[in-house]
Amino acid sequence: MTDGLWRPLLFFDLDDTLVDHRGAEEGAQRETFERYPDLVEGVSFDEWLSTYRAKNRPLWDAYGRGEITRQVLQHRRFFDPLEALGREASRADEVGDFYFSRYRVHWRLNEGAEEALEAASGLGFVGLLSNGFIEQKKGKIARFRLDRWAKAVILSEEVGAMKPDRRIFDAAVEAARLAGAGGDGRRVYVGDSYAHDVVGARAAGWEAILFNPSDGPPPEPVSEVRTLREVAALLEGE
Numbered sequence: 001m002t003d004g005l006w007r008p009l010l011f012f013d014l015d016d017t018l019v020d021h022r023g024a025e026e027g028a029q030r031e032t033f034e035r036y037p038d039l040v041e042g043v044s045f046d047e048w049l050s051t052y053r054a055k056n057r058p059l060w061d062a063y064g065r066g067e068i069t070r071q072v073l074q075h076r077r078f079f080d081p082l083e084a085l086g087r088e089a090s091r092a093d094e095v096g097d098f099y100f101s102r103y104r105v106h107w108r109l110n111e112g113a114e115e116a117l118e119a120a121s122g123l124g125f126v127g128l129l130s131n132g133f134i135e136q137k138k139g140k141i142a143r144f145r146l147d148r149w150a151k152a153v154i155l156s157e158e159v160g161a162m163k164p165d166r167r168i169f170d171a172a173v174e175a176a177r178l179a180g181a182g183g184d185g186r187r188v189y190v191g192d193s194y195a196h197d198v199v200g201a202r203a204a205g206w207e208a209i210l211f212n213p214s215d216g217p218p219p220e221p222v223s224e225v226r227t228l229r230e231v232a233a234l235l236e237g238e
């Protein structure tokens with residue numbers, strides 16, 4: 001029997017690690033594109049989606065640095081791309097409401113997510129650690145009943161810091177301690193973002209596993225998996 005105090009902490013990212021966020025985003029954006037033909041006339045879907053993504057990245061970065069509020073982010077996530085395309089940006093909130101009503105319909109787990117969590121829960125104390133909005137994240141956890149494995153959920157909005165800030169990783173250790181899991185042993189974080197997940201985890205003294213299905217080279221060497229099915233072997237083998 002492993003001493004409970006020394007159980008490794010095995011935490012997972014949600015979006016684009018366990019949950020296929022980009023697929024859901026694309027599905028909801030396709031419906032949004034089709035719902036507002038007058039707004040997107042003459043624009044291809046690929047241009048619409050790539051403009052949305054390009055305009056959203058700096059908004060999330062600014063939100064992460066505390067430079068804009070959640071309300072501003074919510075408004076500008078459609079205002080900025082509509083404006084960039086020369087469209088009626090005053091309708092941003094209407095479009096955003098429709099998009100979010102469809103986004104949740106497209107949520108799916110990535111292949112192997114449940115197997116990875118199941119294997120991890122046999123090896124250590126499992127938790128979820130995620131940036132983003134509380135209700136979206138809790139909605140995903142509830143939809144897929146991820147609390148079957150995850151005994152702690154650490155969300156940036158509740159901590160008041162976003163990855164790669166080490167405070168969110170420290171909050172995970174504290175939550176594990178409160179749950180009686182120690183936290184002084186091995187700590188591993190599995191996520192898809194080198195900049196947020198790998199950099200943040202390492203700076204906080206955790207090991208990182210990069211979920212990298214696209215196989216693009218990371219900036220620095222790191223333990224990588226192409227599929228979530230490989231996570232268990234990596235956790236067991238080390």
Ligand SMILES: [Mg+2]
Pocket residue numbers: 013014015016017191192193
């Ligand atoms: Mg992610």
